[in-house]
Amino acid sequence: MVHVTSLTSENLWPYECLSYTWGDPSDSRMVTLCPRVVQADIFSTAALYPFAPVTANLEAALRHLRSETEDRVLWIDSLSINQDDLEERASQVGMMREIYAKAKEVSVWLGKNEETSLTLHLFAKCLEAEFVRSTGVPQEDILQPSGFGFDASQVKSMESMESDAFSVIPHENALVALADFFDLPWFRRSWVLQEVNCATRVKVLWGRFELTWSSIILAAFWQGQRATEYLKSSLKKRVQHRSGYLPELWLSLAQRGREDPLAITDILFRAREFNATDPRDKIFALLGLGRETRDQPSSHSQLTPNYSKSKTQVYADFTKAHIIRSNSLELLSAVDIFTEDTEGNQDIREVKPGWVPDFDRSIPTIRLLGYPKLYNAAGATTVQYDDTFSESSRWLPLKGFELDRIGKFAPGDFIRAKDFGLTLGSFELPQLYRNMVVPLDHYPTGDDVLQAFILTLTCVGYADPNDDSPEAVLGRILPSSTKASLEADFAAFWKRYEPSMSTLPEARREHLESLSEDGNESYFGYLAGKACVDRRFFVSERGYIGLCPRESLPGDHVVVLYGGSVPYVLRFNHVTAEYYFVGECYVHGMMDGAALEEQTKRSLRPTTFCLS
Template sequence: MTESSPFSVIHSDGSEIRLLVLLPSEKDAPIHCRLETASLSSNPDYDVLSYAWSCPSKYEEITLDDTPFRVPEPLAAVLRRLRLRSKPRRVWIDAVCIIQQDHAEKEQQVLLLPRIYSQARRVYVWLGESTIGTRTAGAPVLEQSLGVPQGSPRLSIVQEALLAKYLIFICGPEKLTWESMGRALKASSKKLEEGEMQSFAEIFCLISRLRQRRSDGQGILSPFELLYKSRRLECENPRDRIYGFLGLAPSVLEAGVVPTYDTSVSTAQVYTDFARKMIQHSERLDILNCVREWRGSGVTVATTANEMDGLPSWAPNWAGRTANDPEPLLDWSDVSSRYCAGRLMEARIKQNEDPKTLVLNGIRFDEVAELGIPWHPEVDIPPPSRNGIEALEQWEALALAAPLSCPYGGDAGRKAALWRTYIADFAGDRSAPKHHSAFMECWYGRASWPYGFSSPADIELHDARPRNLFRVVKDALSLTRHGRTEYTTYARRAYAACAHRRLLVSKRGYIGLAPWNAQPGDVVAVLYGGSTPFLFRPGSTPGVYSLVGECFVYGIMAGEALAWEHAIAAAREFRIV
């Protein structure tokens, strides 16, 4: 669109939008259309068209309100696909119906997106022209949706899929609904590259789960899950990684987050302001659990040059991720968090003049004394045991070395603490899980299944050592008969908890899991309002820290630090930069 285009003024606060009216014509005839204004309050009849608006190399001239008008070739192609022969068709297209250069209009229209998508008769997602295969094969359409060759799936697909009454993917002459896309995904799972499948399958499963919850009237998941798991998706403007979910996460709007496309405000400022407002609104620190190390090499979602300069350590970078990012410890699907290290108290941000400094209260509980080797798995498949994995075997030796003091009651308690650290065990549950001893023998490789099996579901316990023969064989038989599924769950949990992390041993003898970038001397803190403990790196100024990331410390995940006898003396103000 150009600034000279004939756009009428719309009043976004009055729910007005522009619609592109495709005038009827034969398939290959020139495209004639016009713009008209409509109010969402009057329930207009229209469809939505969505596609990836990358920088086009070629344009085509159409007629808009009797005036020649240039549009990208891909847009002209899909307009021909959607045009009817006998009657006009009204379509909303954000890159056409919103003046992209008008920041004020764009900020207002973004707030209307949930209504625009949910009130449309159909939402069409254009994936491009396909020249291979047929609809029955499913793979060509799926390959296009996966971004072959156009790039990664788009961020907007999340909002489109969740809000649309009827979602249709168009790839050339092929059309697929969301449900048929799922069937195509399953049928094509062995034909597509693992990286592509992983990228699309993860977001497809997330959206499918959210769609099911919405249809069941259960609402949606945490906005932080949407933000964190959508980092792999393509997004032209990095601040839309937040604004794209305004209609899906009411708590974000309630926190006072409003879109701004003012170029004088950097994306780093937008992300920082968002993090502060979410903490102030929720009085919880769950957003800090999304912080990952992104500075340096290996960032796989690029941002514009210097776009994130000045982003403080406590504000997550939603536009940057690396292959070594660990999964969040929090389970966003839980109604209440599995951990409550500091949640018995509310997070209160203290007054501070510098917007890049976050001032919170908490307890300086401990300090990192030793760290294990970081474990960066080469494949995204849970191993059957830690046997043969150098990092995890080194963790065991480090954790079980006799400490000067042990908070777990000696060798037996320390071994149990290590096993439950491997799986980042649920807080508050002090009873041993069913088949606990057999699980330990399997995980440590003393009783496992032959290598070559593809998953823990193929378990066949063997190789019990003589000194524990009776107990292990008894447990192994019980596990083989009854516990395969349960052990599979534990193996997956161990992978999710330990991958891209390292074992920590604190000065007071506690065992836990730290981010891969942790260092000896990092402070273990329990902040008021935090579900988990956090690691902080002391700065050159006393009382000033940078956030390293979330951590798991066995023995203080259920609020025990708040009841510690030295908690009052250890309480302090953390100035986080």
């Protein structure tokens, strides 16, 4: 029997919170609710209905958590919030951070899986013990309110951590158990991010075993260091069809701790792979985590949960409000430009207008140009929102200038290679270079044409594995121009398709031939694949080369919006005088402030682009 009690701030008993996934809503159980009066305030639903339906997963959690000897006071969302009352739901959602922060403990219920949970429990426990022994970091200090209690070098030490302390678990079995574990739905539920991050104490329950949150974080690092082992045929078969890794956002939140929250844009970009039953919760569930949003007063209506709004309204209102308040256009890079129209559906962007990101759609953050920030196309300018336009939620009026227009595209698409999810495949790269780049003769900025081509193909940057600074425990993305081996890697990759290298400039051929011997062709293919696949290679009307969204058309406007780190492609509607937002793009030579010099040189007048 479950006693339902209403507590007030004046009469607040010590309580725990439960973090779980609802599971299959059609698989329900009935629990008996017995209202218990604290004041005159009783949870209305419980007073009317002595029985309440709960999902099978929640019932299993309640049975596991109940004590035979004493009462346990638990806050559970599906029982503590009337989900049918939109006002109550919005009010409680706005208090969620406070509710979980004040709990004496948060119990994470992952469900039952006795066989795998035993393996995982033994491995994680032994790994944590070995980490404590070898690094000298006390278990209670591994995760602190201020973030990680360890540094990058101590994480790196786990690469060779094969002590007898956890040799009881065969290496391959540990990797399979971790893939099973991190594939559990709980790790990709939007709400649980806040539930764990705000908690002062967390315990994780999987079957009859209990894990510390710090042991899970360490296990994720250990697994990440061995990610390539999953490519082995023996492991491939055992872990296929699983998303068997801990999403990076969990590590970023743990790295910063409760006292140093991430920016809301960092959270929104990295939470795209997380799920929410109600798509509006892809915003509402994350507000309590963001540095700029977690303590906002209720007067900021766009940052307050409101379930009377549609999904489109919620996403549009938040995006516009954040751009204005943060003076940043980062969120424009969250617009999905990768999803392929495979069913003849012309409206692949379910969320309209075009400048509004569909936060409910997963996109690969590692493939974006404007996040994390690599470039500075608009220099030191700041966002200029033109408030002389109507306050229509459809429009986003921003000032900037037209830099160029799309001229022509490469005759074909970059393809995915079968062995790697995002690798430049058998596209005729020499033909592309010969037909579209060689005719340029010289580049508008004076840059070397071949170098411009190489940097365009790899424009989304790379992760630096050798950065040992404290903030780089999770890696840091750098522009490909800073990678010392880039030219050698390109030469090795090129030689795969054209051993003679006859298409390349004669003056560079011998040098590139020698570099190719030390280059990593697969790595260049990976870098180029991240940037090129699902984008189009173009030459602009003024002779610049770049990559743009697949949806782009010849004649589309390439613009720089003040405050933006990258250029954008827009399409003018002559009927409505609006500019349809196509997406972010790369224009070689115009990514780090040179566009402003071009504006002055060519006397390009500032324009208000009314984005739709």
